[in-house]
Amino acid sequence: MARMLSLAAHPLGLPVLILAGKSDEPAAQVATTQTGSLESDDDLKSFLSKVDVITFESEFVDVNRLRSVLPDHVKVFPSLENIETIQDRLTQKKLLDRFKIPSSPWLPVDGKEDLRRAREKFPEGFVLKQRRFGYDGYGTFVFKKGQGDESALNKTQHGFIAESFIDFRRELALSLVRSKNGVTISLPLVESVQKNSRCFSVMGPVAHKKATDLVKKLKRMMNEIDYVGILAFELFDGRSGLLVNELAPRVHNSAHYSQDALSCSQFEYHLRAGLDWPLPKIELMRPGFAMINLLGEGGDIRLSRKPLGHLHWYGKAENRPGRKLGHINVLAGRPKEALKKAQLWRKDFKL
């Protein structure tokens, strides 16, 4: 994510400094880099003394540590307060509830007693999710009707929430970007397909009769909490309408299509919003688009060079099974046509 944020920042004339663990990380290959750890006060202080504005590729930052070393002159977007709320699934759920944004029924789970209550309340089954540091299925434990392993409770000390199983027809996603001055723009609604709890493909734009209403609520929420930057929403399209599944306070896999399908990518939108620059209106370059993730399979890599769309390779050092190594974007006259073309092109990659 930091790599693609950098690639979007360069043409805009923004001098970029990356704080990276290693000097050969994806972002370090494409921008000036300082090696260091987000867990080290010294590294953070040294880094922060050289920058004016910071943003994040991941919400899993130690907000308290950062707060304690943050110099007055450094601006942060999204705010540490908002990151803190969203990085914890419990406070994230409370935030959604506060703004009456529909999401799956849930319960906090701190121990066996709570787990018993969850079994009672969600007899059809539920998902136990770590409050913190969960992503792409990590930190998520499925409790089917009457089943499920209680030892999951020992996997983290940060606590859990239990979310009722949701009967959904398809998964959708949506990113909204809000700038400091209060303007909020909604990127197109897209349909996403997950495989093994990982985003596999996205196509769009798609329509949903309840989208307008939901977007209105989400905008109100973003206004009220003074959210600045891009905010990604994973959605369930189910019998009861649109439910918000998860929030991510950052650029998101489900909006990578925007690099080629929109006149302004999610990366540029995020930067513009954080710097209080005017936001371009949404403009589709073609009526349909699709994105497919290039997930590692652990073998020898052969990238397809067929001219069938746009490749975005991340330059990761290791090819591990399931690892996101890059993605492809394809445009076409209709969303499904774009997805078909992308699927065909995907077959020419060896990962």
Next chain:
Amino acid sequence: MARMLSLAAHPLGLPVLILAGKSDEPAAQVATTQTGSLESDDDLKSFLSKVDVITFESEFVDVNRLRSVLPDHVKVFPSLENIETIQDRLTQKKLLDRFKIPSSPWLPVDGKEDLRRAREKFPEGFVLKQRRFGYDGYGTFVFKKGQGDESALNKTQHGFIAESFIDFRRELALSLVRSKNGVTISLPLVESVQKNSRCFSVMGPVAHKKATDLVKKLKRMMNEIDYVGILAFELFDGRSGLLVNELAPRVHNSAHYSQDALSCSQFEYHLRAGLDWPLPKIELMRPGFAMINLLGEGGDIRLSRKPLGHLHWYGKAENRPGRKLGHINVLAGRPKEALKKAQLWRKDFKL
């Protein structure tokens, strides 16, 4: 140019190494860099030991030096032979003549006697051009009817050519890209406007009834000399049809529009061609496009953040009058509309 080549290379998964004079140069900000001089054998050797393929942002390279240190395993595109031919205006002219490609009448000029002959042959006036290292009006001396300063002859030891004045209606430009396997693709014909011998703006696509015929000849030439990569042609549109003014064996200012106006930029085309990857067909994202150069004026810089198009800033350290600091690309329903919008946007920049 190296900066924008790098930005195009990253998503394609090409690991980039830049040989740059200083570590804060535009390209060094966005790619892994080795500082060194193109004039130093040691620097070249060290650099070349680390790469597989090289290409250039400028044709003004010491071809003989490079040849003498080039390891066997390193591929070069365009070939050093082709760069050598084109970097010298005399051999460039001979190349055009050999393929019967129309260009302005010319004479070699090595001293006063040749200059006298040029005055005789071109009584309406001519332009004296250094054979080597001339660009953007540097190394170009105008000899109007009966006028002109002979001391120009002392400006270089590389010799000159004299080119007859050409009565032209407008200047056009065209880039062709040829891959190793022989496929050649023509980018759209564009109209360019020069100010003070520097490219100021470009708009396109434009039509010219003789373009098809010219492109055929240019392709034949590129095939015959086995040219690999992008080759830019500056053209005069005059009474006698289309004349080739100059060639540049590299990505070129007149094709910067391609970053946003085409589905594949000139930078990506150049890289694909040199690596023998298939070349995408030309696909316009909108029916009209325009590019305006952001030329330094020596003052305090204020970049416009209005969402009226695409900014491409080069990150140069110094703002000198006339220096190319960046450019803007604007798309629209028609070429002239794009140019108008770009001109309007340009006014919001302070350079």
